[in-house]
Amino acid sequence: MHMADALLSVPVGAVMLGASIGLIAYSVKRIKENDVSEKKLPLMAVSGAFVFAAQMINFTIPGTGSSGHIGGGLLLAGLLGEFPAVLTIAAVLLIQCLFFADGGLLALGANIFNMGIIPCLIIYPLLFKPLVKKAASTKMLSVVTFISVVIGLQFGSFCVVLETLFSGITELPFNTFVMLMQPVHLAIGAVEGFVTAMVLVFVYKIRPEIIESSYTGDKIDKNISVRKIIGIFVVITIITSGVLSLFASAYPDGLEWSMENTAGTAELEADSPIHNSAEKIQENIAVLPDYDFENGEGSGTSIAGIVGSAITCVLAFAIGGIIFTVKKKKSTTEK
Amino acid sequence: MADIRSKLTEFYSLEQMSLKNTVIHKIHPFSKLISTIIYIMCVVSLDRYSFQSLSFYFFYPVITIALAEIPFKMIIKRVIIALPFCVFAGISNIIFDKTIIFSIGGFTLTGGVCSFITIMVKSFLCVASVLILIATTPFSKLTLQLKRMYIPDIIIMLIEMIYRYIGVLMMQADSMMTAYKLRSPYSKFPHIKDMGSFIGQLFIHSADRAERIYKAMKCRGYGTLHIKQIQKKRMILNDYIFMSVVCLSSLMFLITGGQLNV
Numbered sequence: 083m084h085m086a087d088a089l090l091s092v093p094v095g096a097v098m099l100g101a102s103i104g105l106i107a108y109s110v111k112r113i114k115e116n117d118v119s120e121k122k123l124p125l126m127a128v129s130g131a132f133v134f135a136a137q138m139i140n141f142t143i144p145g146t147g148s149s150g151h152i153g154g155g156l157l158l159a160g161l162l163g164e165f166p167a168v169l170t171i172a173a174v175l176l177i178q179c180l181f182f183a184d185g186g187l188l189a190l191g192a193n194i195f196n197m198g199i200i201p202c203l204i205i206y207p208l209l210f211k212p213l214v215k216k217a218a219s220t221k222m223l224s225v226v227t228f229i230s231v232v233i234g235l236q237f238g239s240f241c242v243v244l245e246t247l248f249s250g251i252t253e254l255p256f257n258t259f260v261m262l263m264q265p266v267h268l269a270i271g272a273v274e275g276f277v278t279a280m281v282l283v284f285v286y287k288i289r290p291e292i293i294e295s296s297y298t299g300d301k302i303d304k305n306i307s308v309r310k311i312i313g314i315f316v317v318i319t320i321i322t323s324g325v326l327s328l329f330a331s332a333y334p335d336g337l338e339w340s341m342e343n344t345a346g347t348a349e350l351e352a353d354s355p356i357h358n359s360a361e362k363i364q365e366n367i368a369v370l371p372d373y374d375f376e377n378g379e380g381s382g383t384s385i386a387g388i389v390g391s392a393i394t395c396v397l398a399f400a401i402g403g404i405i406f407t408v409k410k411k412k413s414t415t416e417k
Numbered sequence: 418m419a420d421i422r423s424k425l426t427e428f429y430s431l432e433q434m435s436l437k438n439t440v441i442h443k444i445h446p447f448s449k450l451i452s453t454i455i456y457i458m459c460v461v462s463l464d465r466y467s468f469q470s471l472s473f474y475f476f477y478p479v480i481t482i483a484l485a486e487i488p489f490k491m492i493i494k495r496v497i498i499a500l501p502f503c504v505f506a507g508i509s510n511i512i513f514d515k516t517i518i519f520s521i522g523g524f525t526l527t528g529g530v531c532s533f534i535t536i537m538v539k540s541f542l543c544v545a546s547v548l549i550l551i552a553t554t555p556f557s558k559l560t561l562q563l564k565r566m567y568i569p570d571i572i573i574m575l576i577e578m579i580y581r582y583i584g585v586l587m588m589q590a591d592s593m594m595t596a597y598k599l600r601s602p603y604s605k606f607p608h609i610k611d612m613g614s615f616i617g618q619l620f621i622h623s624a625d626r627a628e629r630i631y632k633a634m635k636c637r638g639y640g641t642l643h644i645k646q647i648q649k650k651r652m653i654l655n656d657y658i659f660m661s662v663v664c665l666s667s668l669m670f671l672i673t674g675g676q677l678n679v
């Protein structure tokens with residue numbers, strides 16, 4: 083689910099980065115107020131590294147032959163509490179992006195949002211926590227965890243779809259994309275939910291104090307009203323969709339999508355009138371560079387352009403090659 | 418299991434590489450960081466059909482990689498990781514975008530193919546530029562730059578500590594997997610029903626370790642003195658030149674588009 087740079091436009095990347103930074107700053111503030119920063123820091127850090135290591139362990143998904151690994155957002159939230167979990171997952175994603183090319187640097191904000199903010203700051207406090215408080219048995223704990231992970235992953239993958247489409251880089255129609263992404267992530271979510279539930283139950287059985295402290299230890303919890311959090315998210319959504327629709331004007335269908343999105347009709351029929359009209363508008367207005375291509379006038383320049391770009395690439399690699407060989411020669415003569 | 422080993426070697430090789438002493442390594446981390454960000458932004462902003470101007474963006478990674486002596490194999494490896502989703506999105510462009518750009522003889526180039534190539538090239542360039550940053554800058558110096566950008570201490574400490582412990586815990590996971598395999602030689606690793614206790618075990622080990630780390634840190638005076646003794650390296654002329662060349666050329670290629678080609 084890690085998004086790459088190449089599929090994201092700068093405005094979408096920047097908006098997502100802004101939203102993520104804002105929420106991370108909020109989490110830092112909460113942690114400082116809680117004054118758990120100092121004592122919890124090593125646990126947070128080691129948990130981050132733990133998620134890293136746990137992601138290396140691929141397990142086979144029964145019946146499919148493919149394999150998957152845990153995502154870790156909700157797992158961390160369950161173990162550490164929501165605010166430390168957000169920071170930890172953000173740091174993990176940064177390191178993954180820098181060292182393993184898993185997700186891009188520009189896409190970092192989007193990735194933090196999809197895989198960190200959604201499970202830790204939306205699903206965990208609004209779904210997991212209220213349910214777990216009522217859960218009396220470990221069975222209930224695992225059921226609640228399972229549901230939360232699945233829902234979180236569905237939200238996350240839906241955000242991936244929206245972010246990619248707003249960026250306007252892929253031609254994939256909205257409904258096809260959703261139909262591809264959601265079921266796949268339902269399967270992944272089911273397995274991840276299952277494993278996460280087992281891990282939480284296991285840790286709960288052996289060290290109940292770790293899990294209990296993550297959701298009963300935060301005494302300030304009663305002070306943060308759920309309303310406040312929802313309010314923040316409403317504001318962010320409005321700002322995000324507002325800014326996005328401004329930038330999406332180059333791709334008129336983007337606005338259409340965001341409207342549908344806020345109207346809450348996520349399930350789109352392939353031949354819904356709005357979608358058809360959006361497609362028509364796109365065909366007529368969008369992607370202006372098409373025009374000179376379509377008329378055929380631009381063909382001459384584009385052949386020249388292709389040849390030119392090939393020459394440029396060759397030139398770039400030639401310079402690189404020369405530097406490389408010169409350096410190699412130098413090092414061998416020095417030896 | 419081989420997966421963990423290879424990731425570990427990759428992890429350590431990057432660290433070793435960042436300690437080399439080439440022209441690129443000597444450039445101030447801040448100027449490299451800013452250059453990388455601007456470069457990626459420019460590459461990503463390019464229009465989906467404009468591979469004319471995209472070709473100019475090859476200069477920065479290719480030249481820098483040669484100067485910094487980064488093995489080319491490494492980039493290919495990283496690009497492969499980033500690729501699956503890009504290919505998936507790119508192929509859909511080939512299917513859905515049938516705009517004909519031009520045709521010579523029997524060969525027609527459609528907009529879809531064009532944008533597919535653009536997406537692939539873009540992902541290559543972005544991955545390469547991040548690799549350049551990380552392979553030529555020691556991680557601790559990079560996190561210092563975050564401090565410069567007023568990122569709270571807690572996040573920086575967290576990032577640094579996670580970075581330090583990834584190697585240790587990956588080794589732990591690796592040896593746990595070896596133990597598992599030795600005990601159950603005929604089963605496929607690991608059975609999903611064991612996953613919970615397996616990962617849970619790993620977490621409990623981690624938590625114990627965290628406690629020991631915390632105590633050790635306390636013993637060494639953690640929390641009593643502030644880390645203010647950071648020797649801030651100043652940016653010199655070379656750093657400014659590097660930064661402005663990369664940023665301005667990236668912006669220039671973006672603004673002028675393919676026109677430079679004609």
